[in-house]
Amino acid sequence: MSLLAETGAQRPTDPLLEIYLERRGNLVRYFAARCGSPGVAEDLAQELYVKIATRDTTVTADNPVALIYRIANNVMLDRARGEARSLARDAAWRRVTHATVGDEDVAELAPADEAVASRQRLRQLVEAAGDLPPRQQHAFRLHKLEGKSHAETARVMGISVKSVEKHVSAALKALTVRLGR
Amino acid sequence: MNLSWRYGDEARRDDAAAWVVRLEAGSLGETEAAAFDAWLSAAPGNASAFDAALAVSQAYAAAGPVVAHQLSQRRAVPLRHELRRRAIVGFGAAAAAAALAVVIAPELTGPATDTYVTAKGERRTVRLQDGSTIDLNGGTRLAVALARDGRYVTLSEGQAVFDVAHAARRPFYVAAGDRTVRVVGTQFDVRRLAGKVSVTVARGAVEVRPAAGAAGKTYRLHPGQRLDHQEGAPSVQVATAAPDEVLAWRTGRLVYRGQPLSEVIADLNQQYATPIRIEDTALAATPVSGVLVLDSQDAVIRRLALLVPIHAVRSGPGLVLKRDPA
Numbered sequence: 001m002s003l004l005a006e007t008g009a010q011r012p013t014d015p016l017l018e019i020y021l022e023r024r025g026n027l028v029r030y031f032a033a034r035c036g037s038p039g040v041a042e043d044l045a046q047e048l049y050v051k052i053a054t055r056d057t058t059v060t061a062d063n064p065v066a067l068i069y070r071i072a073n074n075v076m077l078d079r080a081r082g083e084a085r086s087l088a089r090d091a092a093w094r095r096v097t098h099a100t101v102g103d104e105d106v107a108e109l110a111p112a113d114e115a116v117a118s119r120q121r122l123r124q125l126v127e128a129a130g131d132l133p134p135r136q137q138h139a140f141r142l143h144k145l146e147g148k149s150h151a152e153t154a155r156v157m158g159i160s161v162k163s164v165e166k167h168v169s170a171a172l173k174a175l176t177v178r179l180g181r
Numbered sequence: 182m183n184l185s186w187r188y189g190d191e192a193r194r195d196d197a198a199a200w201v202v203r204l205e206a207g208s209l210g211e212t213e214a215a216a217f218d219a220w221l222s223a224a225p226g227n228a229s230a231f232d233a234a235l236a237v238s239q240a241y242a243a244a245g246p247v248v249a250h251q252l253s254q255r256r257a258v259p260l261r262h263e264l265r266r267r268a269i270v271g272f273g274a275a276a277a278a279a280a281l282a283v284v285i286a287p288e289l290t291g292p293a294t295d296t297y298v299t300a301k302g303e304r305r306t307v308r309l310q311d312g313s314t315i316d317l318n319g320g321t322r323l324a325v326a327l328a329r330d331g332r333y334v335t336l337s338e339g340q341a342v343f344d345v346a347h348a349a350r351r352p353f354y355v356a357a358g359d360r361t362v363r364v365v366g367t368q369f370d371v372r373r374l375a376g377k378v379s380v381t382v383a384r385g386a387v388e389v390r391p392a393a394g395a396a397g398k399t400y401r402l403h404p405g406q407r408l409d410h411q412e413g414a415p416s417v418q419v420a421t422a423a424p425d426e427v428l429a430w431r432t433g434r435l436v437y438r439g440q441p442l443s444e445v446i447a448d449l450n451q452q453y454a455t456p457i458r459i460e461d462t463a464l465a466a467t468p469v470s471g472v473l474v475l476d477s478q479d480a481v482i483r484r485l486a487l488l489v490p491i492h493a494v495r496s497g498p499g500l501v502l503k504r505d506p507a
Binding site for chain 2: 023025026029030032033034036063065066067069070072073076121122125126129130137140141144145146147149150165168169170172173175176177179180
């Protein structure tokens with residue numbers, strides 16, 4: 001991935017760009033949590049840089065950090081719209097070309113030691129989740145494993161959305177402590 | 182978020198997990214985003230605590246269905262299985278049953294079977310607990326049973342694309358008429374219409390074998406190959422096919438390269454309530470090449486008439502295609 005604009009010889013003189021460069025790590029984290037992929041997060045951070053560099057500079061903000069995050073949200077929205085369009089246009093084609101890069105079964109089989117490592121990793125994930133207190137486990141499972149929204153999870157469990165967030169956060173903290181070792 | 186002077190590892194981990202959960206649920210407003218940014222930069226350990234929580238969260242998201250399945254097997258409770266079985270019956274064929282079904286340990290009850298049905302012209306995507314997805318074309322009926330030793334699908338009628346999650350020890354079987362397709366992890370299309378079974382492979386490899394009692398040999402298909410078989414006959418035809426064209430129905434297009442008009446009509450009859458017939462057998466065998474965009478039935482027939490010299494005549498509840506006068 002090219003970072004040409006940022007590694008160029010010229011230092012930016014735009015204060016918003018200065019703030020962006022200072023905060024770049026934070027912004028990548030923001031994107032990574034929103035999009036679920038570090039690669040996409042880097043792309044978005046790059047796109048955000050371009051958006052800031054080419055913006056209408058007569059628009060100023062009281063809180064430049066908040067402004068950067070507002071633009072960041074727009075960058076994600078633009079990308080989501082673009083993806084929805086191209087997906088609708090040619091979903092089948094994209095899936096197929098992606099899939100036929102490798103030829104056969106072989107291409108989709110992980111090497112044996114990787115498979116063993118991922119089985120072990122999977123067992124750790126299952127065991128750690130299985131040891132969570134029942135309510136936390138239920139909320140974590142519905143939301144994180146089965147992909148239900150906070151609101152749906154709240155409805156299924158008969159509790160408030162706030163409580164769902166609390167249970168899922170507590171679960172994630174416990175799992176991070178346990179698996180992070 | 183907690184930013185008191187006693188801010189220690191415990192509180193840091195609380196906040197890191199809370200921010201990850203909050204962010205994964207939706208974008209932050211400006212004020213909240215600025216607060217998030219400030220928290221990340223407030224102490225040297227905050228960003229790495231956030232990274233650790235995010236990594237764990239994403240690991241679970243990636244392995245979600247598998248972890249959910251294995252969790253459910255861990256905590257199957259024999260005493261309550263009667264009750265749960267009834268709960269499933271109550272849910273019927275709804276996709277929601279899949280979520281409940283995993284609660285039952287297979288050794289207690291055998292795998293639950295879920296049936297999925299689409300109306301003419303309805304397309305539907307079903308996500309299975311094992312991570313596989315099935316796209317059902319219109320007028321399709323299929324049943325799914327996920328057992329420990331294998332995943333079993335019966336395609337009674339219609340057409341579906343299977344995107345099978347890899348699981349070497351749990352082969353995925355699709356029974357269609359007197360042929361069975363066996364796969365480990367791949368993407369392929371199976372169609373069973375009017376006594377004809379077709380299998381097209383987009384990715385991976387599949388084996389097509391005669392069902393128990395049926396005659397014929399077993400074939401291994403690779404990406405870009407298509408097998409056609411008339412039910413009851415011992416033979417099959419294997420030809421090359423463009424999987425992206427065969428799978429195009431999922432985006433509302435049908436692509437043909439020399440298929441007989443009868444096959445086009447069988448496809449259209451999966452899409453529209455008004456049935457189309459051809460009585461002229463020579464006309465039915467006419468090869469068709471072109472792309473049909475599926476919108477209204479009238480419009481599709483008009484476009485089809487540009488590819489083949491036909492016109493439609495209303496007859497009883499349906500339409501009959503006739504050859505244009507020369």
